[in-house]
Amino acid sequence: MKKPIMEVIDLKVHFPLTDKVSFPWQTPPTLKAVDGVSLTLYEGETLGIVGESGCGKSTLARALLRLLPITDGNIIWLGQDLVTLGKQAMRRKRQELQMIFQDPLASLNPRMTIGEIIAEPLRTFKPELSRDEVTAKVRHMMEKVGLLPNVINRYPHEFSGGQCQRIGIARALIIEPKLVICDEPVSALDVSIQAQVVNLLKELQAEMGLSLIFIAHDLSVVKHISDRVLVMYLGNAVELADKQALYSNPQHPYTKALLSAVPIPDPQQEKNKTINLLVGDLPSPINPPSGCVFRTRCPETKDSCSQCKPELVSINKQHQVACTLIN
């Protein structure tokens, strides 16, 4: 039985839109970027998060590390609630939780050498290490992520995107975290480099026993790396299932539509497949539809969908769906 390391309970991240009000005593409207997501992450597994742009994937990732203010909910990390932790205590916890960013070059300080960049977490969390020890660790880490250690004194602008992402990975892994959140780590890279970086992540995960939360909007990349996949729509989790179950037997109408749009690498099949195209646009997260947020675009919608908000409910051991019609 796998051990859960992180449990997220009804997490909400709402941003008040203060510039939308004329007087300070009015309550500002809120943008509901993440609106009640619950999930459990097990030790050593990879959880993929997919969804279209603006569905709250990145907000969820940042909220899990408390890089954003959390409106409501709990994040239980190894038995401790991160939401209630003080500033100092949270800072200490950060050595167990690390993050890899979307834009490889923008996430590296242009004025620091990559040696300094990779060493930064060590400097923060292990100030007792001597300079030589730090350098040795950095070189070792650079070798691990496939960088030549003799480029330690170079600057970020002297590297390619893929190399910069490796530097970002090295920085995240050097203090041996237990969980790494990857916020679209490969979407800024071209396809061959994507494969290298994803495979590197997989190798390092196996070697170090990491848990990963892997965010992407590329369904095939997520399929390659994940054990389980969470599908998000407008700040809500709509389906959470094992990779096999989700890709072969999607239950939620949104997941079905999403998967039908994945290109097939065979021109014959690609020509014959039908995409069940969703009508309409993504509703505004400031004023989401009542009940099921997907009902405005759902091909199978019924009157009852607007009554109450569906929760993620298990339909079998590996599969949870949030849809009133299925439950």
Added chain:
Amino acid sequence: MFMSSKLQTVDALISTDADIDGRSLWQDARRRFFANHAAIASLIILACITCISLLGPLFSQWHYEDIDWEALSDISLLGRPSIESGHYFGTDTLGRDIFVRTMQGGQISLLVGILGSFVAVVIGTLYGAISGYVGGRIDNLMMRFLEILNSFPFMFFVIILMTVFGRHIFLIFVAIGAISWLDMARIVRGQTLALKNKEFIEAAHACGVSGLQIILRHIIPNLLGIVVVYATLLVPNMIILESFISFLGLGVQEPMTSWGALISEGAITMEIAVWQLAWPLAFLVLTLFCFNFLGDGLRDALDPKDR
């Protein structure tokens, strides 16, 4: 044959474990700066002016307070610039040597310019960076405070200082320092706002780096380019400001002088003794030009995109 040997050298270089040194953005900027002839020439001229101002008085038989009684009898004739009399730049209406006085005034003017902008840089950068990084209500408060200070009429402030505490060189620093950091703080705050949402700041935050360390280690080094440029362009402003105060007669106290005070005195007698105006004016104009060219050169070097 030649190709292959070259390739072998490259191979050897790659395979050795020697660390390859990268070229930082600073080194890039330095290269671009040294390619800018106007800026380099300005730098050399400024260095010369500074040296002359500091060392020049040693090569003259006169002291800046000394009155040449002989020349005083007929300033327009005996007070002319000449090598024989020892008054290389001539004398002023009181028979004091203009060369030594210009040098001494240069010391004061450069000191005010450089110290004034140094004060502005230190206070302005820290104030602006903290205000921009912290944001929210504190940012609002800090900026409103700055606006209140900025709305204070500068000359009024100087006159009050001078009448209450008397004329003193230290008060000029206070007066100039008090207003000059305001613009600096604004500029730095704006840059910080642009920087603080960059991913590398978020990455530092995720790595558990504390707020102060983020400001010192990540924000300020990235601001420094703009700060350096602005500081260089601030020096001539400071000098002009000091000259302006001195021109109005509120600046340094006699017998000390500054370029502004010398110009003010020279302007009265420019019809009969033009050298009394010409020499300090020439030094002032040259210095201002050089600082401006230097600032332009630095801006081009540090900010190649904005050209």
